[in-house]
Amino acid sequence: MSEPQEKTVDIEELVNRQEWWWVAEKKRSKRLDYLRKAVWKKGALGGNYAPGIKVDMEYPVLFTDMWRFWKFDPAIMRRAKAIAHVLDNISIFITDKAQLVGYMGSAPHTILWRVDGASIVNEELYNEPGIHEDPEAESLEKVAEINAYWAGQTAVDKVARVLDPEDAVKFLSGAIGWGAPTSAYGYSGKDYEYYMTGKRAFEAIIEEIDKNIEDAEDKTIGIPGPDIIPYYDKIQNWEAMKLVLEASIRYANRYARLARIVAKHFETDDARKVDLEKVAQTCEQVPARPPRSLHESLQYDLFIQILARLEAHEGAWPARPDYYHGPYFDNDVNVEKNISREEAIDLIGEFMIRAYEVGGFAPRWAREGLQGITGTWVWTLGGVKPDGSDACNDMTVAMLQAARLVRVANPTFGFRWHPRVSDEVMREIFECIRQGLGYPSMRNDPILIANSMHWHGHPIEEARLWLHQACMSPCPPTKNGFQPMRMASATANCAKIIEYTLHSGYDYVVNMQMGPKSGDPTTFETFEEFFGAWVKQMEWLFSTLVRTVNLARSKDPEFFGRPFLSGISERAVESGLDAVSPEGDRGNCWITAFTWVENIDSLAAVKKLIYDDKKYTMAQLIDALQNNWEGHERMRLDFVRNAPKWGNDDDYVDDIMLRCLREAARFSKVIKCPSGNNWPILPENVSANIHYANIVGALPNGRRLGDALYDGGISPGPGLDKKGPTAVLKSCAKIDHITDGRAFLLNQRLSPTQAVGEKGYQLWKAYIKTWADLGIDHVQFNMVSDKTLRAAQKDPDDYSEVIVRVAGYSAHFVDISRKTQDNIIQRTVQGV
Amino acid sequence: MKCINCQYDDEQRNFRYLYNARIDASISMRQCPKCLATIAVDELTGEVQQVVGPGEAPWGKSAGVESLADDYQKAA
Amino acid sequence: MSVCKDCKSFFPYDDNPQKGDCVRKVIDAKQTYYTSKPTDAAHDATQCKFMQKNNH
Numbered sequence: 001m002s003e004p005q006e007k008t009v010d011i012e013e014l015v016n017r018q019e020w021w022w023v024a025e026k027k028r029s030k031r032l033d034y035l036r037k038a039v040w041k042k043g044a045l046g047g048n049y050a051p052g053i054k055v056d057m058e059y060p061v062l063f064t065d066m067w068r069f070w071k072f073d074p075a076i077m078r079r080a081k082a083i084a085h086v087l088d089n090i091s092i093f094i095t096d097k098a099q100l101v102g103y104m105g106s107a108p109h110t111i112l113w114r115v116d117g118a119s120i121v122n123e124e125l126y127n128e129p130g131i132h133e134d135p136e137a138e139s140l141e142k143v144a145e146i147n148a149y150w151a152g153q154t155a156v157d158k159v160a161r162v163l164d165p166e167d168a169v170k171f172l173s174g175a176i177g178w179g180a181p182t183s184a185y186g187y188s189g190k191d192y193e194y195y196m197t198g199k200r201a202f203e204a205i206i207e208e209i210d211k212n213i214e215d216a217e218d219k220t221i222g223i224p225g226p227d228i229i230p231y232y233d234k235i236q237n238w239e240a241m242k243l244v245l246e247a248s249i250r251y252a253n254r255y256a257r258l259a260r261i262v263a264k265h266f267e268t269d270d271a272r273k274v275d276l277e278k279v280a281q282t283c284e285q286v287p288a289r290p291p292r293s294l295h296e297s298l299q300y301d302l303f304i305q306i307l308a309r310l311e312a313h314e315g316a317w318p319a320r321p322d323y324y325h326g327p328y329f330d331n332d333v334n335v336e337k338n339i340s341r342e343e344a345i346d347l348i349g350e351f352m353i354r355a356y357e358v359g360g361f362a363p364r365w366a367r368e369g370l371q372g373i374t375g376t377w378v379w380t381l382g383g384v385k386p387d388g389s390d391a392c393n394d395m396t397v398a399m400l401q402a403a404r405l406v407r408v409a410n411p412t413f414g415f416r417w418h419p420r421v422s423d424e425v426m427r428e429i430f431e432c433i434r435q436g437l438g439y440p441s442m443r444n445d446p447i448l449i450a451n452s453m454h455w456h457g458h459p460i461e462e463a464r465l466w467l468h469q470a471c472m473s474p475c476p477p478t479k480n481g482f483q484p485m486r487m488a489s490a491t492a493n494c495a496k497i498i499e500y501t502l503h504s505g506y507d508y509v510v511n512m513q514m515g516p517k518s519g520d521p522t523t524f525e526t527f528e529e530f531f532g533a534w535v536k537q538m539e540w541l542f543s544t545l546v547r548t549v550n551l552a553r554s555k556d557p558e559f560f561g562r563p564f565l566s567g568i569s570e571r572a573v574e575s576g577l578d579a580v581s582p583e584g585d586r587g588n589c590w591i592t593a594f595t596w597v598e599n600i601d602s603l604a605a606v607k608k609l610i611y612d613d614k615k616y617t618m619a620q621l622i623d624a625l626q627n628n629w630e631g632h633e634r635m636r637l638d639f640v641r642n643a644p645k646w647g648n649d650d651d652y653v654d655d656i657m658l659r660c661l662r663e664a665a666r667f668s669k670v671i672k673c674p675s676g677n678n679w680p681i682l683p684e685n686v687s688a689n690i691h692y693a694n695i696v697g698a699l700p701n702g703r704r705l706g707d708a709l710y711d712g713g714i715s716p717g718p719g720l721d722k723k724g725p726t727a728v729l730k731s732c733a734k735i736d737h738i739t740d741g742r743a744f745l746l747n748q749r750l751s752p753t754q755a756v757g758e759k760g761y762q763l764w765k766a767y768i769k770t771w772a773d774l775g776i777d778h779v780q781f782n783m784v785s786d787k788t789l790r791a792a793q794k795d796p797d798d799y800s801e802v803i804v805r806v807a808g809y810s811a812h813f814v815d816i817s818r819k820t821q822d823n824i825i826q827r828t829v830q831g832v
Numbered sequence: 833m834k835c836i837n838c839q840y841d842d843e844q845r846n847f848r849y850l851y852n853a854r855i856d857a858s859i860s861m862r863q864c865p866k867c868l869a870t871i872a873v874d875e876l877t878g879e880v881q882q883v884v885g886p887g888e889a890p891w892g893k894s895a896g897v898e899s900l901a902d903d904y905q906k907a908a
Numbered sequence: 909m910s911v912c913k914d915c916k917s918f919f920p921y922d923d924n925p926q927k928g929d930c931v932r933k934v935i936d937a938k939q940t941y942y943t944s945k946p947t948d949a950a951h952d953a954t955q956c957k958f959m960q961k962n963n964h
Binding site for chain 3: 091262
């Protein structure tokens with residue numbers, strides 16, 4: 001049998017067996033296959049870094065040395081000079097066969113260490129086994145020296161000094177919140193409308209800055225008075241922005257030079273020499289000047305993401321690649337025909353691989369909450385343009401096709417669905433889901449546009465430009481809309497609300513009084529009294545976390561500072577203020593509500609079995625919970641099976657969901673962000689349902705300390721949705737997805753056997769129509785069989801590219817902990 | 833309770849509770865303090881059902897179209 | 909004393925031959941790549957394990 005025929009037969013057989021990971025390996029080009037396998041995975045395996053991953057020591061040394069040297073400079077200039085020194089001196093590399101370049105570490109196997117973010121993270125890094133280069137003793141000595149220098153002067157250290165001590169202790173307990181209150185961590189949205197539309201790039205921005213400095217300097221030698229005072233700081237900020245932008249251009253040129261040296265002195269293959277010359281020309285064009293081709297556009301985008309990560313950790317990657325790169329794709333492939341469609345898809349696949357390999361050192365709580373990945377790169381596809389017309393284009397389709405070839409767990413896609421999306425695009429989406437990628441998630445565009453306008457007052461043209469900030473929350477990438485600092489530490493472990501209600505604010509896991517003393521529940525005579533205590537705990541939890549991060553945001557320009565991000569943001573370039581300053585930011589905050597549904601199911605169980613049926617007393621329940629249900633298994637199963645559970649279209653419990661959400665929504669308008677805007681909640685989990693398993697105590701929904709919590713958002717508990725997928729949707733549809741919160745994550749697991757062929761597509765499409773008609777804002781799918789997942793548990797090496805949707809992100813199944821794996825497997829398989 | 837891997841005998845609460853992946857089932861995973869094996873325990877009866885290895889599912893299959901968890905069906 | 913200028917991996921800048929890049933091919937467990945790090949021509953290379961005398 002000839003080779004091409006043999007390959008075709010193999011692929012057909014693999015398709016029939018639904019072994020999509022092998023199909024992808026056979027279908028992708030040799031180049032792409034090499035690049036896919038060349039990646040050093042930076043995502044932690046159930047919390048631990050993979051063997052061979054090492055901390056990059058060049059960045060910490062270069063940055064610290066220059067920071068020390070310029071000790072008398074204002075903070076923003078000090079930071080800019082330190083970053084520029086890194087850009088000029090850090091080792092760079094080009095992977096063999098690569099056409100896109102750029103990485104924040106000095107070698108492919110390294111992870112970046114952010115030295116100026118938080119001392120507690122620095123200490124954790126010192127103690128982390130296996131990540132220090134040999135000889136380990138020497139590396140550790142250097143780490144200790146750097147840690148000693150930064151102790152007390154990192155961004156979080158500075159925030160902790162001004163925070164209310166009680167808030168600080170409770171936040172640092174790790175029981176109630178998740179995230180770090182600084183722009184050093186978290187992530188930034190970007191003002192894409194400023195620099196990604198082809199109108200300008202770094203040279204043009206530098207010219208704008210020069211003009212602003214010139215005008216400001218005229219003022220500072222003019223008539224003295226209070227109105228010229230702000231210009232002194234603004235000049236410093238502008239100088240810092242300019243310094244970093246200039247260094248960024250030099251950094252790109254270093255890659256150009258390296259590409260030419262490799263072509264001339266190392267490479268023997270003529271085709272590869274041509275590629276390297278192309279790389280060189282691309283790096284000379286961008287980011288200095290606007291891109292002219294798809295290659296340059298992707299390289300520009302990648303450079304900016306890398307440069308942002310040399311300034312701050314960036315735990316997400318807000319992007320809308322089909323919208324911003326689509327015009328270049330169309331021109332190159334369809335109009336000027338500079339490259340074939342296959343070449344373009346190959347390049348897009350490489351772009352995804354470059355994104356996948358990105359990762360910095362993260363503390364253990366972050367690794368456990370984001371198992372298998374280094375951050376949530378949820379790229380937004382589809383949607384509409386500012387005039388409301390369909391924004392899907394040829395690149396939308398190409399991205400979906402490239403995703404199936406490279407099968408990376410990150411980036412994943414969130415698709416902005418609207419009624420005018422073409423059947424062609426819907427089929428491509430379905431194919432991704434059917435092939436077990438776990439993405440795209442589906443977002444209800446009309447609902448979310450209205451939601452953005454309702455909660456944050458974004459004008460409709462800006463709201464229509466929205467893209468995912470991380471897993472879920474929309475934000476426009478515009479001058480006053482974009483979000484420069486994810487207020488990430490307003491991420492609440494909401495299961496503690498019901499836990500504290502039961503114990504009058506006392507946390508038996510961390511053994512301290514955390515919440516307010518809302519009363520001994522054994523004295524509550526009615527469910528209304530009990531619910532009143534719940535509201536008190538909810539208000540306390542949200543207030544504590546929001547206070548912390550509001551302060552951190554307001555102080556961030558002083559305690560940290562983002563000269564690079566400022567240099568690519570219109571309002572910062574125009575105003576001379578740090579991009580993170582709340583001034584000029586409309587505000588787009590939300591409280592990520594982890595572990596939300598536990599409240600609903602627990603409240604329903606208490607109402608039914610204690611107050612309505614009077615089958616148990618509160619004292620009996622409290623006793624059972626304090627014993628972790630030990631010796632009370634029959635009672636525990638009663639609370640699980642004989643109290644209504646969310647997700648079954650049962651008004652008894654669904655009304656409780658609405659009550660809880662509406663109390664939170666009411667309070668969301670009371671608490672304000674530094675820009676004066678609202679703080680709506682957004683139920684979703686990442687893999688915090690595993691991280692918090694040993695932090696949340698036993699609850700009336702039947703869980704014990706140690707059990708995984710429910711998997712996300714408004715998803716029913718695994719196995720507790722007994723009435724089929726329509727009932728789940730009907731429960732979710734009772735929520736008003738515009739006014740009851742920011743967005744609501746819904747995981748659904750579908751059977752791969754049902755997804756076969758045209759019938760499978762029509763079933764799924766009908767499901768999506770029902771979902772959309774019901775006004776639900778989000779849904780995402782796992783479509784992998786139990787058999788495959790159990791086999792992957794047994795023989796992980798044979799299933800390394802099997803992907804599952806964990807929560808707001810996807811991960812390779814073999815990279816997540818056993819507990820997380822079992823939690824995903826136990827999610828109810830719905831038949832559509 | 834007796835571990836079926838090493839025969840260690842002790843009170844149930846001294847076998848460290850790991851987790852229960854199916855909240856509506858009475859099977860949980862505990863760890864023998866002596867041999868550290870992961871064992872599946874019926875919390876209702878205290879019976880140790882099996883040592884749990886990679887790929888094994890003492891709860892049975894996921895709920896939904898591919899059938900309910902075995903022990904839930906028994907109790908239902 | 910060996911200095912970087914004497915090494916095959918040293919590529920001087922056209923406009924300032926006292927500085928340049930150290931460029932090497934590296935093969936690690938996953939990939940082949942080419943790395944570049946700025947260095948001075950006169951930088952002491954005696955302890956450098958990658959030093960390869962340039963015989964030109």
